[in-house]
Amino acid sequence: MSATLRKAAMFSPIVRPFALLGCGVALLAALPAMAECAHGKVRVDLPAQRLDERVQALAHATGCFMEVDTALLADKQAKRVRGRMTARNALYLSLRGSGLEAAPYKGHWRIDQRQQQRFARRIATLRATTAEQRERDAISGLRARDVAHTLRHVEKAVPREINEQAHLNVLDRVRYNERLDGVARRIGAPPPPLPLGWVAPVR
Known part of the structure; x- marks a missing residue:
């Protein structure tokens, strides 16, 4: 791969789910995956949207893998989130009112109940x-x-x-x-x- 193509891949904005073990659980992450989830504050400006879209957007914005059964996100909405904040706070704000919980687990975030x-x-x-x-x-x-x-x-x-x-x-x-x-x-x-x-x- 040429240096130009490598550079383009490094900053690819694509967010893609990865199926795990043939079940409804997916790991959502920005591609290519970062070595680790961002620990500092990041700029977040996300509109009110479907919760599945929000989780993917946060994975891209923070570089964090997010493990979730996608069926849990169905028919749920996330409120607008805007400002500089940690990945933790952005995720908590996004999940409030959904009945779902988030917790760090082995270097990524796990969303479940x-x-x-x-x-x-x-x-x-x-x-x-x-x-x-x-x-x-x-x-x-x-x-x-x-x-x-x-x-x-x-x-x-x-x-x-x-x-x-x-x-x-x-x-x-x-x-x-x-x-x-x-x-x-x-x-x-x-x-x-x-x-x-x-x-x-x-x-």
């Missing part, structure tokens, strides 16, 4: 365990009602905060996990083991 699903599964398990313990008279009706109240609070709070912020920060994850750990202790169910390498945040 992973935290919401994880909390929902744990709440469902604790709710079922509470019902079993109540049926066995292992816990009182008062304790079961108090536990149910806590579970409803976390069940509503997690998706609400993610919808408002497009992520659940570390302190909030710790806080809600601690509340669910407390429920588990009150009904006699051991909390799940912490992920390998997990370190509590400094408060």
